[in-house]
Amino acid sequence: MRATFSLGRPAGIRVGAHWSVLLTMALLAWLLAESLLPAAVPGLSAVVYWASGTAGSVVFLASLLVHELSHALVARHRGLAVDRVTLWLFGGSTELTDDPSTPRTALAVAVAGPAASLLAGAGFLGVSLPLSGVVAVTLAWLGWTNLVLAVFNLLPGAPLDGGRVLQALVWRLTGDKRRAQAASARSGRVLGLALAGAGLAWLLWSGSFAGLWLAGIGWFLSLSARAELAAGPAREVLGRIRLxxxxxxxxxxxxxxxxxxxxxxxxxxxxxxxxxxxxxxxxxxxxxxxxxxxxxxxxxxxxxxxxxxxxxxxxxxxxxxxxxxxxxxxxxxxxxxxxxxxxxxxxxxxxxxxxxxxxxxxxxxxxxxxxxxxxx
Ligand SMILES: [Zn+2]
Structure with missing residues:
Protein backbone atom coordinates (compact mmCIF):
# COMPACT_ATOMS: atom_id res chain seq x y z
CA MET A 1 0.00 0.00 0.00
CA ARG A 2 1.64 3.23 -1.14
CA ALA A 3 1.13 6.17 1.22
CA THR A 4 -0.73 9.19 -0.22
CA PHE A 5 0.54 11.59 2.42
CA SER A 6 3.34 11.59 4.97
CA LEU A 7 2.75 11.79 8.72
CA GLY A 8 6.39 12.54 9.52
CA ARG A 9 9.05 10.37 11.14
CA PRO A 10 8.16 9.68 14.79
CA ALA A 11 11.12 7.93 16.48
CA GLY A 12 12.90 8.09 13.11
CA ILE A 13 10.42 5.76 11.40
CA ARG A 14 8.83 6.82 8.13
CA VAL A 15 5.05 7.02 8.66
CA GLY A 16 2.51 7.64 5.92
CA ALA A 17 -1.18 7.22 5.28
CA HIS A 18 -3.13 6.08 2.25
CA TRP A 19 -6.12 8.29 1.42
CA SER A 20 -8.50 5.42 2.28
CA VAL A 21 -7.72 5.97 5.98
CA LEU A 22 -9.88 9.13 5.76
CA LEU A 23 -12.80 6.86 4.88
CA THR A 24 -12.15 4.76 7.99
CA MET A 25 -11.94 7.91 10.10
CA ALA A 26 -15.22 9.28 8.70
CA LEU A 27 -17.00 5.94 9.19
CA LEU A 28 -15.89 5.62 12.81
CA ALA A 29 -16.84 9.23 13.60
CA TRP A 30 -20.23 8.65 11.99
CA LEU A 31 -20.75 5.38 13.89
CA LEU A 32 -19.98 7.10 17.21
CA ALA A 33 -21.85 10.35 16.55
CA GLU A 34 -25.00 8.98 14.92
CA SER A 35 -25.47 5.68 16.68
CA LEU A 36 -23.35 4.67 19.69
CA LEU A 37 -23.13 7.95 21.62
CA PRO A 38 -26.82 9.04 21.22
CA ALA A 39 -27.91 5.56 22.36
CA ALA A 40 -25.62 5.57 25.41
CA VAL A 41 -26.03 9.22 26.47
CA PRO A 42 -29.29 10.54 24.97
CA GLY A 43 -30.45 14.16 24.85
CA LEU A 44 -27.28 16.00 23.85
CA SER A 45 -26.81 18.23 20.82
CA ALA A 46 -25.49 16.87 17.50
CA VAL A 47 -22.43 19.12 17.86
CA VAL A 48 -21.39 17.33 21.07
CA TYR A 49 -21.91 13.89 19.50
CA TRP A 50 -19.95 14.78 16.37
CA ALA A 51 -17.12 16.48 18.30
CA SER A 52 -16.75 13.41 20.55
CA GLY A 53 -17.11 11.04 17.59
CA THR A 54 -14.43 12.83 15.58
CA ALA A 55 -12.08 12.98 18.58
CA GLY A 56 -12.73 9.27 19.24
CA SER A 57 -11.93 8.27 15.66
CA VAL A 58 -8.74 10.37 15.57
CA VAL A 59 -7.53 8.87 18.88
CA PHE A 60 -8.39 5.40 17.58
CA LEU A 61 -6.19 5.94 14.52
CA ALA A 62 -3.45 7.24 16.82
CA SER A 63 -3.67 4.03 18.87
CA LEU A 64 -3.50 2.06 15.63
CA LEU A 65 -0.31 3.94 14.85
CA VAL A 66 1.04 3.02 18.31
CA HIS A 67 0.30 -0.64 17.47
CA GLU A 68 2.29 -0.41 14.21
CA LEU A 69 5.13 1.63 15.73
CA SER A 70 5.49 -1.05 18.43
CA HIS A 71 6.16 -3.63 15.70
CA ALA A 72 8.60 -1.22 14.07
CA LEU A 73 10.47 -0.25 17.25
CA VAL A 74 10.88 -3.85 18.42
CA ALA A 75 12.11 -4.79 14.93
CA ARG A 76 14.63 -1.97 14.97
CA HIS A 77 15.71 -2.83 18.52
CA ARG A 78 16.42 -6.37 17.26
CA GLY A 79 18.63 -5.00 14.47
CA LEU A 80 16.15 -5.18 11.58
CA ALA A 81 15.83 -2.23 9.19
CA VAL A 82 12.30 -0.78 9.08
CA ASP A 83 11.11 0.53 5.73
CA ARG A 84 7.89 2.29 6.69
CA VAL A 85 4.59 2.26 8.53
CA THR A 86 1.42 2.94 6.54
CA LEU A 87 -2.15 3.47 7.75
CA TRP A 88 -4.97 2.59 5.37
CA LEU A 89 -8.58 1.44 5.05
CA PHE A 90 -8.31 -1.77 7.07
CA GLY A 91 -5.75 -0.63 9.62
CA GLY A 92 -2.01 -0.36 9.40
CA SER A 93 1.00 -2.16 8.01
CA THR A 94 4.63 -2.16 9.05
CA GLU A 95 7.06 -3.01 6.29
CA LEU A 96 10.49 -4.30 7.24
CA THR A 97 13.45 -4.14 4.90
CA ASP A 98 15.02 -7.22 6.49
CA ASP A 99 13.43 -10.58 7.26
CA PRO A 100 13.75 -11.71 10.91
CA SER A 101 16.76 -14.02 11.15
CA THR A 102 15.57 -16.15 14.09
CA PRO A 103 12.15 -17.44 15.26
CA ARG A 104 12.63 -15.56 18.54
CA THR A 105 12.99 -12.22 16.71
CA ALA A 106 10.01 -13.00 14.47
CA LEU A 107 7.92 -13.77 17.56
CA ALA A 108 8.98 -10.59 19.40
CA VAL A 109 8.16 -8.37 16.39
CA ALA A 110 4.80 -10.10 15.87
CA VAL A 111 3.51 -9.86 19.46
CA ALA A 112 4.67 -6.26 20.00
CA GLY A 113 1.65 -4.78 18.18
CA PRO A 114 -1.12 -6.77 19.90
CA ALA A 115 0.64 -6.23 23.25
CA ALA A 116 0.54 -2.45 22.66
CA SER A 117 -3.16 -2.65 21.72
CA LEU A 118 -3.94 -4.68 24.85
CA LEU A 119 -2.16 -2.10 27.02
CA ALA A 120 -3.90 0.80 25.23
CA GLY A 121 -7.28 -0.96 25.60
CA ALA A 122 -6.79 -1.56 29.31
CA GLY A 123 -5.56 2.03 29.74
CA PHE A 124 -8.58 3.60 28.01
CA LEU A 125 -11.01 1.40 29.98
CA GLY A 126 -9.23 2.25 33.24
CA VAL A 127 -9.37 5.98 32.56
CA SER A 128 -13.05 5.79 31.56
CA LEU A 129 -14.16 4.10 34.81
CA PRO A 130 -14.34 7.08 37.20
CA LEU A 131 -15.77 9.37 34.47
CA SER A 132 -19.32 9.71 33.20
CA GLY A 133 -21.19 11.08 30.20
CA VAL A 134 -20.10 11.23 26.61
CA VAL A 135 -16.36 11.34 27.41
CA ALA A 136 -16.57 8.14 29.46
CA VAL A 137 -18.50 6.35 26.69
CA THR A 138 -15.99 7.46 24.03
CA LEU A 139 -13.04 6.33 26.20
CA ALA A 140 -14.72 2.98 26.94
CA TRP A 141 -15.36 2.53 23.20
CA LEU A 142 -11.66 3.23 22.56
CA GLY A 143 -10.78 0.67 25.23
CA TRP A 144 -12.97 -2.07 23.76
CA THR A 145 -11.97 -1.40 20.15
CA ASN A 146 -8.30 -1.66 21.09
CA LEU A 147 -8.95 -4.95 22.90
CA VAL A 148 -10.87 -6.28 19.88
CA LEU A 149 -8.02 -5.09 17.64
CA ALA A 150 -5.49 -7.01 19.76
CA VAL A 151 -7.55 -10.22 19.76
CA PHE A 152 -8.46 -9.99 16.05
CA ASN A 153 -4.82 -9.47 15.09
CA LEU A 154 -3.85 -12.58 17.04
CA LEU A 155 -6.00 -14.83 14.80
CA PRO A 156 -3.54 -17.42 13.49
CA GLY A 157 -3.20 -16.62 9.78
CA ALA A 158 -0.73 -14.51 7.78
CA PRO A 159 -0.62 -11.58 7.16
CA LEU A 160 -2.20 -11.01 10.61
CA ASP A 161 0.14 -10.81 13.63
CA GLY A 162 -1.21 -14.15 14.85
CA GLY A 163 -0.08 -15.64 11.53
CA ARG A 164 3.45 -14.32 12.19
CA VAL A 165 3.30 -15.86 15.68
CA LEU A 166 2.23 -19.20 14.15
CA GLN A 167 5.05 -18.85 11.62
CA ALA A 168 7.63 -18.24 14.36
CA LEU A 169 6.39 -21.27 16.34
CA VAL A 170 6.41 -23.62 13.32
CA TRP A 171 9.84 -22.28 12.35
CA ARG A 172 11.09 -22.97 15.90
CA LEU A 173 9.61 -26.48 15.94
CA THR A 174 10.67 -27.59 12.46
CA GLY A 175 13.73 -25.41 11.90
CA ASP A 176 12.35 -24.78 8.40
CA LYS A 177 11.56 -21.12 7.77
CA ARG A 178 10.06 -21.66 4.34
CA ARG A 179 7.72 -24.39 5.55
CA ALA A 180 6.65 -22.11 8.40
CA GLN A 181 5.89 -19.27 5.96
CA ALA A 182 3.85 -21.59 3.77
CA ALA A 183 1.92 -22.95 6.77
CA SER A 184 0.98 -19.49 8.09
CA ALA A 185 0.04 -18.29 4.58
CA ARG A 186 -2.20 -21.36 4.05
CA SER A 187 -3.80 -20.79 7.42
CA GLY A 188 -4.30 -17.11 6.51
CA ARG A 189 -6.05 -18.09 3.30
CA VAL A 190 -8.52 -20.37 5.13
CA LEU A 191 -9.03 -17.78 7.86
CA GLY A 192 -9.61 -14.98 5.34
CA LEU A 193 -12.19 -17.00 3.40
CA ALA A 194 -13.93 -18.00 6.66
CA LEU A 195 -14.08 -14.36 7.79
CA ALA A 196 -15.35 -13.24 4.38
CA GLY A 197 -18.06 -15.92 4.53
CA ALA A 198 -19.04 -14.99 8.08
CA GLY A 199 -19.13 -11.30 7.11
CA LEU A 200 -21.36 -11.98 4.10
CA ALA A 201 -23.72 -14.13 6.20
CA TRP A 202 -23.88 -11.36 8.81
CA LEU A 203 -24.61 -8.77 6.10
CA LEU A 204 -27.40 -10.88 4.54
CA TRP A 205 -28.88 -11.86 7.91
CA SER A 206 -29.03 -8.44 9.55
CA GLY A 207 -28.11 -5.96 6.81
CA SER A 208 -25.40 -4.77 9.20
CA PHE A 209 -22.66 -2.62 7.77
CA ALA A 210 -20.18 -4.37 10.09
CA GLY A 211 -20.81 -7.56 8.09
CA LEU A 212 -19.72 -5.84 4.89
CA TRP A 213 -16.62 -4.54 6.68
CA LEU A 214 -15.72 -8.01 7.98
CA ALA A 215 -16.28 -9.50 4.52
CA GLY A 216 -13.93 -6.88 3.06
CA ILE A 217 -11.23 -7.61 5.63
CA GLY A 218 -11.61 -11.37 5.10
CA TRP A 219 -11.35 -10.99 1.34
CA PHE A 220 -8.25 -8.81 1.67
CA LEU A 221 -6.65 -11.31 4.07
CA SER A 222 -7.26 -14.27 1.77
CA LEU A 223 -5.80 -12.38 -1.21
CA SER A 224 -2.71 -11.32 0.77
CA ALA A 225 -2.21 -14.84 2.08
CA ARG A 226 -2.49 -16.25 -1.43
CA ALA A 227 0.08 -13.73 -2.67
CA GLU A 228 2.44 -14.70 0.17
CA LEU A 229 2.02 -18.37 -0.64
CA ALA A 230 2.75 -17.76 -4.32
CA ALA A 231 5.73 -15.50 -3.55
CA GLY A 232 7.34 -17.98 -1.14
CA PRO A 233 9.70 -19.87 -3.49
CA ALA A 234 10.60 -16.75 -5.48
CA ARG A 235 11.21 -14.76 -2.28
CA GLU A 236 13.76 -17.28 -1.10
CA VAL A 237 15.62 -17.02 -4.39
CA LEU A 238 15.37 -13.21 -4.38
CA GLY A 239 16.70 -12.96 -0.81
CA ARG A 240 20.01 -14.35 -2.01
CA ILE A 241 20.39 -11.89 -4.90
CA ARG A 242 22.59 -8.81 -4.32
CA LEU A 243 22.19 -5.53 -6.20
ZN1 LIG B 1 0.11 -5.77 14.09
Whole structure:
Protein backbone atom coordinates (compact mmCIF):
# COMPACT_ATOMS: atom_id res chain seq x y z
CA MET A 1 0.00 0.00 0.00
CA ARG A 2 1.64 3.23 -1.14
CA ALA A 3 1.13 6.17 1.22
CA THR A 4 -0.73 9.19 -0.22
CA PHE A 5 0.54 11.59 2.42
CA SER A 6 3.34 11.59 4.97
CA LEU A 7 2.75 11.79 8.72
CA GLY A 8 6.39 12.54 9.52
CA ARG A 9 9.05 10.37 11.14
CA PRO A 10 8.16 9.68 14.79
CA ALA A 11 11.12 7.93 16.48
CA GLY A 12 12.90 8.09 13.11
CA ILE A 13 10.42 5.76 11.40
CA ARG A 14 8.83 6.82 8.13
CA VAL A 15 5.05 7.02 8.66
CA GLY A 16 2.51 7.64 5.92
CA ALA A 17 -1.18 7.22 5.28
CA HIS A 18 -3.13 6.08 2.25
CA TRP A 19 -6.12 8.29 1.42
CA SER A 20 -8.50 5.42 2.28
CA VAL A 21 -7.72 5.97 5.98
CA LEU A 22 -9.88 9.13 5.76
CA LEU A 23 -12.80 6.86 4.88
CA THR A 24 -12.15 4.76 7.99
CA MET A 25 -11.94 7.91 10.10
CA ALA A 26 -15.22 9.28 8.70
CA LEU A 27 -17.00 5.94 9.19
CA LEU A 28 -15.89 5.62 12.81
CA ALA A 29 -16.84 9.23 13.60
CA TRP A 30 -20.23 8.65 11.99
CA LEU A 31 -20.75 5.38 13.89
CA LEU A 32 -19.98 7.10 17.21
CA ALA A 33 -21.85 10.35 16.55
CA GLU A 34 -25.00 8.98 14.92
CA SER A 35 -25.47 5.68 16.68
CA LEU A 36 -23.35 4.67 19.69
CA LEU A 37 -23.13 7.95 21.62
CA PRO A 38 -26.82 9.04 21.22
CA ALA A 39 -27.91 5.56 22.36
CA ALA A 40 -25.62 5.57 25.41
CA VAL A 41 -26.03 9.22 26.47
CA PRO A 42 -29.29 10.54 24.97
CA GLY A 43 -30.45 14.16 24.85
CA LEU A 44 -27.28 16.00 23.85
CA SER A 45 -26.81 18.23 20.82
CA ALA A 46 -25.49 16.87 17.50
CA VAL A 47 -22.43 19.12 17.86
CA VAL A 48 -21.39 17.33 21.07
CA TYR A 49 -21.91 13.89 19.50
CA TRP A 50 -19.95 14.78 16.37
CA ALA A 51 -17.12 16.48 18.30
CA SER A 52 -16.75 13.41 20.55
CA GLY A 53 -17.11 11.04 17.59
CA THR A 54 -14.43 12.83 15.58
CA ALA A 55 -12.08 12.98 18.58
CA GLY A 56 -12.73 9.27 19.24
CA SER A 57 -11.93 8.27 15.66
CA VAL A 58 -8.74 10.37 15.57
CA VAL A 59 -7.53 8.87 18.88
CA PHE A 60 -8.39 5.40 17.58
CA LEU A 61 -6.19 5.94 14.52
CA ALA A 62 -3.45 7.24 16.82
CA SER A 63 -3.67 4.03 18.87
CA LEU A 64 -3.50 2.06 15.63
CA LEU A 65 -0.31 3.94 14.85
CA VAL A 66 1.04 3.02 18.31
CA HIS A 67 0.30 -0.64 17.47
CA GLU A 68 2.29 -0.41 14.21
CA LEU A 69 5.13 1.63 15.73
CA SER A 70 5.49 -1.05 18.43
CA HIS A 71 6.16 -3.63 15.70
CA ALA A 72 8.60 -1.22 14.07
CA LEU A 73 10.47 -0.25 17.25
CA VAL A 74 10.88 -3.85 18.42
CA ALA A 75 12.11 -4.79 14.93
CA ARG A 76 14.63 -1.97 14.97
CA HIS A 77 15.71 -2.83 18.52
CA ARG A 78 16.42 -6.37 17.26
CA GLY A 79 18.63 -5.00 14.47
CA LEU A 80 16.15 -5.18 11.58
CA ALA A 81 15.83 -2.23 9.19
CA VAL A 82 12.30 -0.78 9.08
CA ASP A 83 11.11 0.53 5.73
CA ARG A 84 7.89 2.29 6.69
CA VAL A 85 4.59 2.26 8.53
CA THR A 86 1.42 2.94 6.54
CA LEU A 87 -2.15 3.47 7.75
CA TRP A 88 -4.97 2.59 5.37
CA LEU A 89 -8.58 1.44 5.05
CA PHE A 90 -8.31 -1.77 7.07
CA GLY A 91 -5.75 -0.63 9.62
CA GLY A 92 -2.01 -0.36 9.40
CA SER A 93 1.00 -2.16 8.01
CA THR A 94 4.63 -2.16 9.05
CA GLU A 95 7.06 -3.01 6.29
CA LEU A 96 10.49 -4.30 7.24
CA THR A 97 13.45 -4.14 4.90
CA ASP A 98 15.02 -7.22 6.49
CA ASP A 99 13.43 -10.58 7.26
CA PRO A 100 13.75 -11.71 10.91
CA SER A 101 16.76 -14.02 11.15
CA THR A 102 15.57 -16.15 14.09
CA PRO A 103 12.15 -17.44 15.26
CA ARG A 104 12.63 -15.56 18.54
CA THR A 105 12.99 -12.22 16.71
CA ALA A 106 10.01 -13.00 14.47
CA LEU A 107 7.92 -13.77 17.56
CA ALA A 108 8.98 -10.59 19.40
CA VAL A 109 8.16 -8.37 16.39
CA ALA A 110 4.80 -10.10 15.87
CA VAL A 111 3.51 -9.86 19.46
CA ALA A 112 4.67 -6.26 20.00
CA GLY A 113 1.65 -4.78 18.18
CA PRO A 114 -1.12 -6.77 19.90
CA ALA A 115 0.64 -6.23 23.25
CA ALA A 116 0.54 -2.45 22.66
CA SER A 117 -3.16 -2.65 21.72
CA LEU A 118 -3.94 -4.68 24.85
CA LEU A 119 -2.16 -2.10 27.02
CA ALA A 120 -3.90 0.80 25.23
CA GLY A 121 -7.28 -0.96 25.60
CA ALA A 122 -6.79 -1.56 29.31
CA GLY A 123 -5.56 2.03 29.74
CA PHE A 124 -8.58 3.60 28.01
CA LEU A 125 -11.01 1.40 29.98
CA GLY A 126 -9.23 2.25 33.24
CA VAL A 127 -9.37 5.98 32.56
CA SER A 128 -13.05 5.79 31.56
CA LEU A 129 -14.16 4.10 34.81
CA PRO A 130 -14.34 7.08 37.20
CA LEU A 131 -15.77 9.37 34.47
CA SER A 132 -19.32 9.71 33.20
CA GLY A 133 -21.19 11.08 30.20
CA VAL A 134 -20.10 11.23 26.61
CA VAL A 135 -16.36 11.34 27.41
CA ALA A 136 -16.57 8.14 29.46
CA VAL A 137 -18.50 6.35 26.69
CA THR A 138 -15.99 7.46 24.03
CA LEU A 139 -13.04 6.33 26.20
CA ALA A 140 -14.72 2.98 26.94
CA TRP A 141 -15.36 2.53 23.20
CA LEU A 142 -11.66 3.23 22.56
CA GLY A 143 -10.78 0.67 25.23
CA TRP A 144 -12.97 -2.07 23.76
CA THR A 145 -11.97 -1.40 20.15
CA ASN A 146 -8.30 -1.66 21.09
CA LEU A 147 -8.95 -4.95 22.90
CA VAL A 148 -10.87 -6.28 19.88
CA LEU A 149 -8.02 -5.09 17.64
CA ALA A 150 -5.49 -7.01 19.76
CA VAL A 151 -7.55 -10.22 19.76
CA PHE A 152 -8.46 -9.99 16.05
CA ASN A 153 -4.82 -9.47 15.09
CA LEU A 154 -3.85 -12.58 17.04
CA LEU A 155 -6.00 -14.83 14.80
CA PRO A 156 -3.54 -17.42 13.49
CA GLY A 157 -3.20 -16.62 9.78
CA ALA A 158 -0.73 -14.51 7.78
CA PRO A 159 -0.62 -11.58 7.16
CA LEU A 160 -2.20 -11.01 10.61
CA ASP A 161 0.14 -10.81 13.63
CA GLY A 162 -1.21 -14.15 14.85
CA GLY A 163 -0.08 -15.64 11.53
CA ARG A 164 3.45 -14.32 12.19
CA VAL A 165 3.30 -15.86 15.68
CA LEU A 166 2.23 -19.20 14.15
CA GLN A 167 5.05 -18.85 11.62
CA ALA A 168 7.63 -18.24 14.36
CA LEU A 169 6.39 -21.27 16.34
CA VAL A 170 6.41 -23.62 13.32
CA TRP A 171 9.84 -22.28 12.35
CA ARG A 172 11.09 -22.97 15.90
CA LEU A 173 9.61 -26.48 15.94
CA THR A 174 10.67 -27.59 12.46
CA GLY A 175 13.73 -25.41 11.90
CA ASP A 176 12.35 -24.78 8.40
CA LYS A 177 11.56 -21.12 7.77
CA ARG A 178 10.06 -21.66 4.34
CA ARG A 179 7.72 -24.39 5.55
CA ALA A 180 6.65 -22.11 8.40
CA GLN A 181 5.89 -19.27 5.96
CA ALA A 182 3.85 -21.59 3.77
CA ALA A 183 1.92 -22.95 6.77
CA SER A 184 0.98 -19.49 8.09
CA ALA A 185 0.04 -18.29 4.58
CA ARG A 186 -2.20 -21.36 4.05
CA SER A 187 -3.80 -20.79 7.42
CA GLY A 188 -4.30 -17.11 6.51
CA ARG A 189 -6.05 -18.09 3.30
CA VAL A 190 -8.52 -20.37 5.13
CA LEU A 191 -9.03 -17.78 7.86
CA GLY A 192 -9.61 -14.98 5.34
CA LEU A 193 -12.19 -17.00 3.40
CA ALA A 194 -13.93 -18.00 6.66
CA LEU A 195 -14.08 -14.36 7.79
CA ALA A 196 -15.35 -13.24 4.38
CA GLY A 197 -18.06 -15.92 4.53
CA ALA A 198 -19.04 -14.99 8.08
CA GLY A 199 -19.13 -11.30 7.11
CA LEU A 200 -21.36 -11.98 4.10
CA ALA A 201 -23.72 -14.13 6.20
CA TRP A 202 -23.88 -11.36 8.81
CA LEU A 203 -24.61 -8.77 6.10
CA LEU A 204 -27.40 -10.88 4.54
CA TRP A 205 -28.88 -11.86 7.91
CA SER A 206 -29.03 -8.44 9.55
CA GLY A 207 -28.11 -5.96 6.81
CA SER A 208 -25.40 -4.77 9.20
CA PHE A 209 -22.66 -2.62 7.77
CA ALA A 210 -20.18 -4.37 10.09
CA GLY A 211 -20.81 -7.56 8.09
CA LEU A 212 -19.72 -5.84 4.89
CA TRP A 213 -16.62 -4.54 6.68
CA LEU A 214 -15.72 -8.01 7.98
CA ALA A 215 -16.28 -9.50 4.52
CA GLY A 216 -13.93 -6.88 3.06
CA ILE A 217 -11.23 -7.61 5.63
CA GLY A 218 -11.61 -11.37 5.10
CA TRP A 219 -11.35 -10.99 1.34
CA PHE A 220 -8.25 -8.81 1.67
CA LEU A 221 -6.65 -11.31 4.07
CA SER A 222 -7.26 -14.27 1.77
CA LEU A 223 -5.80 -12.38 -1.21
CA SER A 224 -2.71 -11.32 0.77
CA ALA A 225 -2.21 -14.84 2.08
CA ARG A 226 -2.49 -16.25 -1.43
CA ALA A 227 0.08 -13.73 -2.67
CA GLU A 228 2.44 -14.70 0.17
CA LEU A 229 2.02 -18.37 -0.64
CA ALA A 230 2.75 -17.76 -4.32
CA ALA A 231 5.73 -15.50 -3.55
CA GLY A 232 7.34 -17.98 -1.14
CA PRO A 233 9.70 -19.87 -3.49
CA ALA A 234 10.60 -16.75 -5.48
CA ARG A 235 11.21 -14.76 -2.28
CA GLU A 236 13.76 -17.28 -1.10
CA VAL A 237 15.62 -17.02 -4.39
CA LEU A 238 15.37 -13.21 -4.38
CA GLY A 239 16.70 -12.96 -0.81
CA ARG A 240 20.01 -14.35 -2.01
CA ILE A 241 20.39 -11.89 -4.90
CA ARG A 242 22.59 -8.81 -4.32
CA LEU A 243 22.19 -5.53 -6.20
CA UNK A 244 25.74 -5.84 -7.49
CA UNK A 245 24.74 -9.00 -9.41
CA UNK A 246 21.79 -7.49 -11.24
CA UNK A 247 22.81 -3.85 -11.71
CA UNK A 248 23.58 -2.28 -15.05
CA UNK A 249 27.27 -1.31 -14.76
CA UNK A 250 28.78 1.88 -16.18
CA UNK A 251 25.50 3.73 -16.86
CA UNK A 252 25.23 6.90 -18.95
CA UNK A 253 25.40 9.76 -16.42
CA UNK A 254 24.27 13.38 -16.32
CA UNK A 255 26.88 16.05 -15.46
CA UNK A 256 25.31 17.93 -12.52
CA UNK A 257 27.05 21.18 -13.45
CA UNK A 258 25.41 21.27 -16.90
CA UNK A 259 22.44 23.57 -17.37
CA UNK A 260 19.08 21.89 -17.89
CA UNK A 261 19.07 23.17 -21.48
CA UNK A 262 22.56 21.83 -22.12
CA UNK A 263 21.67 18.41 -20.76
CA UNK A 264 18.31 18.22 -22.59
CA UNK A 265 20.19 18.49 -25.89
CA UNK A 266 22.53 15.68 -24.77
CA UNK A 267 19.66 13.50 -23.40
CA UNK A 268 17.79 13.77 -26.69
CA UNK A 269 20.61 11.78 -28.26
CA UNK A 270 20.80 9.18 -25.44
CA UNK A 271 18.12 6.51 -25.19
CA UNK A 272 17.32 6.73 -21.47
CA UNK A 273 14.66 8.47 -19.38
CA UNK A 274 16.57 8.49 -16.09
CA UNK A 275 20.22 9.25 -15.32
CA UNK A 276 22.52 9.26 -12.29
CA UNK A 277 23.75 12.82 -11.70
CA UNK A 278 27.46 13.28 -11.07
CA UNK A 279 29.15 16.17 -9.26
CA UNK A 280 32.17 17.83 -10.89
CA UNK A 281 34.47 15.85 -8.53
CA UNK A 282 33.10 12.56 -9.91
CA UNK A 283 30.84 11.61 -7.00
CA UNK A 284 27.19 10.67 -7.57
CA UNK A 285 24.75 13.24 -6.11
CA UNK A 286 21.31 12.05 -7.19
CA UNK A 287 19.00 11.05 -10.01
CA UNK A 288 17.49 13.13 -12.81
CA UNK A 289 14.66 12.02 -15.07
CA UNK A 290 13.15 13.62 -18.16
CA UNK A 291 9.98 14.08 -16.06
CA UNK A 292 11.90 16.14 -13.48
CA UNK A 293 13.58 18.18 -16.25
CA UNK A 294 10.18 18.90 -17.77
CA UNK A 295 9.12 20.62 -14.54
CA UNK A 296 11.69 23.37 -15.09
CA UNK A 297 9.99 26.32 -16.87
CA UNK A 298 11.37 26.85 -20.36
CA UNK A 299 12.72 30.34 -19.62
CA UNK A 300 14.68 28.97 -16.61
CA UNK A 301 16.34 26.05 -18.43
CA UNK A 302 19.41 28.01 -19.50
CA UNK A 303 20.10 29.26 -15.95
CA UNK A 304 19.23 26.16 -13.88
CA UNK A 305 21.80 23.44 -13.29
CA UNK A 306 20.88 19.75 -13.40
CA UNK A 307 22.09 19.16 -9.82
CA UNK A 308 19.73 21.88 -8.57
CA UNK A 309 16.64 20.00 -9.76
CA UNK A 310 17.71 16.35 -9.41
CA UNK A 311 16.28 14.04 -6.73
CA UNK A 312 18.80 13.56 -3.93
CA UNK A 313 18.82 10.99 -1.11
CA UNK A 314 16.53 10.14 0.62
CA UNK A 315 14.26 11.06 -2.32
CA UNK A 316 16.39 8.79 -4.50
CA UNK A 317 17.70 5.37 -3.55
CA UNK A 318 21.39 4.80 -2.89
CA UNK A 319 22.57 1.31 -1.92
CA UNK A 320 25.76 -0.72 -1.63
CA UNK A 321 26.47 -3.56 -4.11
CA UNK A 322 25.98 -6.21 -1.37
CA UNK A 323 22.46 -4.94 -0.51
CA UNK A 324 19.92 -7.79 -0.88
CA UNK A 325 17.38 -7.21 -3.65
CA UNK A 326 14.32 -7.39 -1.31
CA UNK A 327 15.61 -4.24 0.45
CA UNK A 328 14.83 -2.09 -2.60
CA UNK A 329 12.01 -4.14 -4.09
CA UNK A 330 8.80 -2.12 -4.13
CA UNK A 331 10.72 1.12 -3.63
CA UNK A 332 12.00 1.49 -7.18
CA UNK A 333 9.58 2.93 -9.70
CA UNK A 334 6.70 5.30 -9.19
CA UNK A 335 7.80 8.73 -8.08
CA UNK A 336 10.22 10.83 -10.15
CA UNK A 337 13.77 10.23 -8.94
CA UNK A 338 12.86 6.85 -7.44
CA UNK A 339 12.83 5.10 -10.78
CA UNK A 340 16.52 4.25 -10.49
CA UNK A 341 18.63 3.02 -7.56
CA UNK A 342 22.25 4.15 -7.49
CA UNK A 343 24.68 1.39 -6.56
CA UNK A 344 27.58 3.10 -4.81
CA UNK A 345 30.75 1.59 -3.36
CA UNK A 346 33.16 3.80 -1.36
CA UNK A 347 31.58 6.94 -2.82
CA UNK A 348 32.02 5.68 -6.40
CA UNK A 349 29.04 4.96 -8.66
CA UNK A 350 29.47 1.37 -9.84
CA UNK A 351 26.08 0.85 -11.47
CA UNK A 352 22.31 1.44 -11.42
CA UNK A 353 19.30 -0.79 -10.85
CA UNK A 354 16.23 0.13 -12.92
CA UNK A 355 12.68 -1.28 -12.90
CA UNK A 356 13.75 -3.14 -16.07
CA UNK A 357 16.66 -4.83 -14.22
CA UNK A 358 14.26 -5.85 -11.45
CA UNK A 359 11.55 -7.14 -13.81
CA UNK A 360 14.15 -9.22 -15.66
CA UNK A 361 15.45 -10.67 -12.36
CA UNK A 362 11.95 -11.47 -11.09
CA UNK A 363 10.97 -13.14 -14.34
CA UNK A 364 14.15 -15.22 -14.29
CA UNK A 365 13.50 -16.15 -10.64
CA UNK A 366 9.95 -17.26 -11.46
CA UNK A 367 11.24 -19.27 -14.43
CA UNK A 368 13.90 -20.79 -12.19
CA UNK A 369 11.44 -21.61 -9.43
CA UNK A 370 9.00 -23.23 -11.86
CA UNK A 371 11.74 -25.20 -13.58
CA UNK A 372 12.90 -26.39 -10.20
CA UNK A 373 9.40 -27.47 -9.19
CA UNK A 374 8.68 -29.39 -12.38
CA UNK A 375 12.02 -31.20 -12.06
CA UNK A 376 11.06 -32.64 -8.67
ZN1 LIG B 1 0.11 -5.77 14.09
Missing amino acids: GEIMTPAPVTAPGWFTVQGFVDQAAAARFRTYPVMAFDGHPVGVISLALLARVPEQARASTRVEDVCARPPACLVAAPDTPLPAVLGRIGGRPGQDLALVVSDGVLVGVVSPGDIARTLELAVLGANAHRSAQ
